[in-house]
Amino acid sequence: MRKVILFFLILSSVYSAQIKPSAKFVSSGGVVDLITNKDKIYSATSAGIVDIFDINTQKKVKSITLPKIKDFMGDMVDAKIYSVDKIDDKLLILSQGSGGYSRAFIYENEKLTSIIDESSYMAIIKAKFINKNTIVFGLLSNEIISFDIKTKKRNWTNQASGAKFSNLVINEDKSEIVIADESGILKIMSAKDGKILKKLKGQNLDNVFQVDYKNGIIATAGQDRRVVIYATKFDSAYYKEANFLIYSVGLSPSGKLAGYSSDENNNISVFNTITKRKIGTYTDNKMTLTNIVFIDENRMLGASDDKTINLYKIK
Structure with a gap:
């Protein structure tokens, strides 16, 4: 009898660990990037739209639509949004551009302003704020660039490695950037000057997504x-x-x-x-x-x- 009770207790604990969502938010397209800021969710989608949801009311409060781009056939298509970030009242939106290159916009005061376009000939995969006037972004080639929004000039550039870029993240005080790539070796980089402070290796043996x-x-x-x-x-x-x-x-x-x-x-x-x-x-x-x-x-x-x-x- 004790064995039967124990069996059902174990079975119950296993099934209780299968947790379903308590709520759902529906975006305009597949979700490529996602951040939260205060009581809002910012969803960057494959449909070229950033959807903003209120966490408390669980309702969509705004959608920001990017201009369409020309594909290789000359047709106008949605610009997939690669990443989104927020600081103060500024929203940084990185998207697909024409010709295989990338575009970056600042959305502020209900206005969308281009800061990087296809003429820069950069295949940017991820972009984040360092401060309200500075962003950092990673290119497919694993070149990491600090960029001044006002002057539209580079503060510094560093080739993190010869491996293909995957992802980057910034710590809370925005002093350090962690770079992930297909080598499996993480690079911790100074946000101030781009110098590599430390390498973390020996744990991941392949690409870090x-x-x-x-x-x-x-x-x-x-x-x-x-x-x-x-x-x-x-x-x-x-x-x-x-x-x-x-x-x-x-x-x-x-x-x-x-x-x-x-x-x-x-x-x-x-x-x-x-x-x-x-x-x-x-x-x-x-x-x-x-x-x-x-x-x-x-x-x-x-x-x-x-x-x-x-x-x-x-x-």
């Missing part, structure tokens, strides 16, 4: 099916293995929780980065995960190539 950096903790999503946790304060690292390619990863603000795409069903596994204990599995993502973003220690967003953004309660 995505990286996050919160409160001194760095997490990676690897093609080698490894999610790696680096504790830069203690110069320590470990990895967890999945049964499928890990396309996306995110950290809670404290760095104590990490979420990663853990299987072929597009589920998100969340674990404690200190104890390594699994918290739960978060379900109902219809397509390949593109973003995992923690609003706080108790709420998390999961977005994919689908239009739907799932909101989960962690505790």
Whole structure:
């Protein structure tokens, strides 16, 4: 009898760990990039639109549509948005441009202003604010550039490595940039002058698709099916293995929780980065995960190539 009770207790705990979304937000297209700022969600989509949602009311409050571009056949098509970022009242939007190059815009006071266009001949993959007048971006070639928005000139340029660029993230005080690429080696770069401060290696053996950096903790999503946790304060690292390619990863603000795409069903596994204990599995993502973003220690967003953004309660 005790064995039967124990069996059902274990079975119950397993199924209780399968957590469905508490709410859903529907974007205009597949979600490519996702950020939160105060009580808003900013969703950059493949449809050339940035959708803004209110977290509390769970309603869409605004959509920003970019001008269409010409494809290689000369047809006008939606400009896929690669990344979005926000500082003060400025929104930075990086998108696909004509001819295989990229465009960047600043949206402020209901006005969309171009700061980089196709004439720059740059294939930019990701862009983030350093401060209200400076952005940093990574090119496909893994050239990292600090750019002055007002003068439209480069502050510094650094070739992070010869490997293809994947992703970049900036720490909270915007002093350090972490670069991820197909080598599996992370580069921590100074935001001030672009100098490489440190290299983190030996954990990911292949391309790192995505990286996050919160409160001194760095997490990676690897093609080698490894999610790696680096504790830069203690110069320590470990990895967890999945049964499928890990396309996306995110950290809670404290760095104590990490979420990663853990299987072929597009589920998100969340674990404690200190104890390594699994918290739960978060379900109902219809397509390949593109973003995992923690609003706080108790709420998390999961977005994919689908239009739907799932909101989960962690505790």
